[in-house]
Amino acid sequence: MPKTLEAITQDVLELPRAQRLALARIIFDLDDESADPDAEAAWDAEIRVRLKKYDEGQLETVPYETFRAEMERRFGR
Missing domain, CATH: 1.20.5 (Single alpha-helices involved in coiled-coils or other helix-helix interfaces)
Known part of the structure; x- marks a missing residue:
């Protein structure tokens, strides 16, 4: 049931x-x-590429606190 x-x-x-x-x-x-299946597949592929680059240390990253402060500065709270 x-x-x-x-x-x-x-x-x-x-x-x-x-x-x-x-x-x-x-x-x-x-x-x-x-939903466009081709767009979904493209996003999935892009996510995989970005995660691989992140895992390999090929991406420039910023700490979450820095990101959050920048978003608050731009968009307010």
């Missing part, structure tokens, strides 16, 4: 935040009729 929406909601609320956000993305993508 399928779970009720209430039971599923309770299960979701018990997940760690990162898993809840991942689930939200999955659900959102299910109804995204405008």
Whole structure:
């Protein structure tokens, strides 16, 4: 017998935040009729390239605190 929406909601609320956000993305993508499979594949490939460069130390990075301060300066809070 399928779970009720209430039971599923309770299960979701018990997940760690990162898993809840991942689930939200999955659900959102299910109804995204405008999703372009070629664009998705291109983004997946780009993400892999960037992660490989990061892992190999080929990217210039900044600490999160620096990034956050810059975003607050640009966009306010």
